[in-house]
Ligand SMILES: Nc1ncnc2c1ncn2[C@@H]1O[C@H](COP(=O)(O)OP(=O)(O)OP(=O)(O)O)[C@@H](O)[C@H]1O
């Protein structure tokens with residue numbers, strides 16, 4: 001950047017010298033008759049022209065490079081920062097909006113760095129330099145020029161006040177538009193299935209209209225101020241010609257000096273003309289910068305403990321002590337107490353929305369409980385080094401997400417160095433081998449975005465394999481087999497039983513068949529533990545669990561004609 005500025009200074013100096021030469025041509029050669037001076041002056045002029053061309057080339061190169069580097073850094077930092085932000089951030093921000101920041105706003109900043117900064121520095125230096133040069137020729141002319149400046153300043157101030165909020169508005173609207181498009185394209189299958197294309201088109205058109213209107217509004221504002229600024233800039237030569245001509249006639253300055261003044265005039269009027277553009281650029285960059293910094297400043301409310309603790313041996317003994325939790329104001333979990341010794345299996349049942357997923361979210365510190373303690377091996381999860389904690393957890397999330405990558409890389413996501421055997425073994429336990437080997441490319445099959453191209457059950461099985469490969473101390477299966485048939489589910493359970501010996505397991509499921517073998521089963525009701533026990537004790541209690549059981553096996557019973565089940 002400093003090299004670039006040095007080159008800019010060089011260019012400026014060259015441009016400052018040039019009018020001096022034209023002035024000399026008029027005064028010394030034409031008026032003074034020193035003809036032998038002419039070739040020397042012409043050669044100097046040519047040299048200066050080459051010099052200015054070279055500086056312009058160099059300057060462009062340097063500032064483009066600087067802007068690319070800066071944008072690279074900003075983008076990298078932002079991307080890294082997005083990975084530090086908690087789940088809650090993503091609950092509240094739309095992906096399209098984030099994408100718009102990552103692209104449009106960063107591009108605005110790049111523009112400013114690559115051309116804005118140079119323009120501002122260059123134009124102000126021209127203005128000051130030219131003023132000084134004119135002052136040495138005729139202080140009167142310089143004073144007249146200076147008198148115009150406050151008028152221009154007032155106009156600019158008003159212009160800036162008008163344009164800035166408009167740029168803020170169009171930037172925000174751009175993000176809204178982006179978010180709309182992104183969400184709509186992600187959900188295109190639903191839109192088509194419900195034949196809601198027209199509705200969606202109209203919704204998009206509404207936001208698009210707003211964006212266009214805001215754009216037109218900006219153009220109108222620019223257009224209103226432009227003639228005023230242009231007028232001020234173009235009366236300058238007329239005034240100079242008048243006053244300069246009078247001074248020359250009276251012999252106060254020479255005709256050559258009038259020519260010199262005119263050689264500097266563009267250095268005064270150009271910055272004036274550009275002032276509107278410069279203000280636009282500053283406003284736009286400020287709008288974009290503000291929004292980017294909003295993201296980088298937002299921080300994570302889930303912070304790494306400055307003095308992290310880690311147990312001597314991570315065995316996976318999980319405890320919840322009087323845990324209360326809410327996402328907002330409404331309590332989601334109330335007074336949860338659980339104790340899962342290392343290697344035990346806890347099953348969580350309960351109606352949808354009763355808080356099952358929320359319980360396991362606290363385990364990996366994706367959210368933090370408001371009171372009570374979630375601990376593993378006697379250490380509060382808030383005290384663990386975050387990554388070390390999460391490496392011990394194998395999550396199979398309720399919503400399966402696969403990356404648009406090969407099945408192999410998807411399964412080995414948590415352990416990229418996993419051997420092919422380990423991957424195959426995991427796939428085997430997850431009952432995924434059969435469908436994977438049935439594919440032409442096998443493990444090299446690239447699955448579409450979010451696993452498109454696989455069936456729901458196939459995706460789930462790949463996700464289970466992904467958790468198993470990790471070889472975690474604690475395995476969390478959040479409705480992990482909801483999309484596979486009962487037979488496959490039972491095969492997966494048999495397989496898991498073998499490998500998961502000595503591993504703490506959380507099973508969330510709506511199916512009795514998936515939870516009945518757990519060491520303890522808890523039934524959540526509106527965020528409270530309503531029942532707890534083993535399959536046998538809960539069946540005897542004849543409470544919620546028994547009710548679920550009866551619902552699921554009533555048909556079965558009637559088919560079999562059995563008198564007693566359980
Ligand atoms: N990210 C979130 N922000 C705000 N509220 C949430 C969020 N996630 C869940 N909730 C609310 O918390 C409550 C419990 O949700 P949770 O996902 O834990 O239920 P669940 O028992 O897992 O249900 P399901 O069986 O349908 O998966 C629900 O009322 C839900 O609306």
Ligand SMILES: [Mg+2]
Nearest residue numbers: 356357358398
């Ligand atoms: Mg859930």
